[in-house]
Amino acid sequence: MAIDPLSNARSERRWAFAMVGAAMMMLFAIVWASLSPHMNPPSNIENVDPNTLHIAGEFTEDNLGTQVDAKGRVTTRIVTSQFSFAPECVVVPQDMQVTFRFVSPDVIHGLLVVGTNINTMVVPGYVSQVHTMFDKPGDMLMPCHEFCGLGHSQMVAHVRVVPIADFKPDENGRVACAEH
Amino acid sequence: MNNPADTDPDITDPTLAAHLDEAPSGAFALAGIAVALLLVAWAIIYLFVFLPRGPVG
Structure with a gap:
C-alpha cells in the first residue's frame, strides 16, 4: 500500500481552510469590537517636550494627580520616570468617565492597571x-510593565477608586490620596 | 546508528507505507484538539474578561 499524495494534499488543504477560518473568526471579533462597542487600543498622537515637562505646561508638579475641570470632566495626570510614578497614588471616582494622561521625561515606560x-506605553516626547470607567471601588495596582532600568521592579503606583459620594474635589477641583 | 540486528523483521516496506499513510489522520486529530483548545481559551478570555472590562480608547 503506497502513500497517496493526493489524499495528503486534500488533508492539508482542509487543515489550511480550518486555520484560515480560525484566524478570520478572531479577526472578525476584533473588527466587530472596534466598530460596535468601540473597543480600540488607546490611540493619541500628541507631542510634548520631555526636557521642559517639569518647568512649564500641563505636567508641572502642582498640576499632577486628579483634577475635575469646570465642565465636570475628571482628568488624572501622571509623570512616569525612573523609577517612580508622580504621584504614586491617584484617586478617581467610580462610574464616571476618567481620562488618564501620562508622560515620561526620561526613558520608555509602560503601565497597566x-x-x-x-x-499603554509611555514614550518620551x-x-x-x-479613557476608562471603573465599575467598582478599591485600590488597584499600577505597575510599570516596560523594563526601564535597575529599579524597574520597584516602580509601582496605586489607583484608588472611590464611590462618587466620597469623591470630593477641593476648591481647585483637585482630589488626592493624602488627607489634607 | 542503525543496526540490522535491531530492526523488527515484521516491519516491511509495505507495512511501513501503510502506517505512514494513516499518520495524517492521527496528526490532524492531535493538532485539531490542540488548536480547538487554544481557540476556546482565547474565546473565553475575550468574551468573559476583555469585553466586560470595557473600552479604553
Missing part, C-alpha cells in the same frame, strides 16, 4: 491618553 483594560 490590574483588573482593567488600561494598558508623547502624551499617552486612556
Whole structure:
C-alpha cells in the first residue's frame, strides 16, 4: 500500500481552510469590537517636550494627580520616570468617565492597571491618553510593565477608586490620596 | 546508528507505507484538539474578561 499524495494534499488543504477560518473568526471579533462597542487600543498622537515637562505646561508638579475641570470632566495626570510614578497614588471616582494622561521625561515606560483594560506605553516626547470607567471601588495596582532600568521592579503606583459620594474635589477641583 | 540486528523483521516496506499513510489522520486529530483548545481559551478570555472590562480608547 503506497502513500497517496493526493489524499495528503486534500488533508492539508482542509487543515489550511480550518486555520484560515480560525484566524478570520478572531479577526472578525476584533473588527466587530472596534466598530460596535468601540473597543480600540488607546490611540493619541500628541507631542510634548520631555526636557521642559517639569518647568512649564500641563505636567508641572502642582498640576499632577486628579483634577475635575469646570465642565465636570475628571482628568488624572501622571509623570512616569525612573523609577517612580508622580504621584504614586491617584484617586478617581467610580462610574464616571476618567481620562488618564501620562508622560515620561526620561526613558520608555509602560503601565497597566490590574483588573482593567488600561494598558499603554509611555514614550518620551508623547502624551499617552486612556479613557476608562471603573465599575467598582478599591485600590488597584499600577505597575510599570516596560523594563526601564535597575529599579524597574520597584516602580509601582496605586489607583484608588472611590464611590462618587466620597469623591470630593477641593476648591481647585483637585482630589488626592493624602488627607489634607 | 542503525543496526540490522535491531530492526523488527515484521516491519516491511509495505507495512511501513501503510502506517505512514494513516499518520495524517492521527496528526490532524492531535493538532485539531490542540488548536480547538487554544481557540476556546482565547474565546473565553475575550468574551468573559476583555469585553466586560470595557473600552479604553
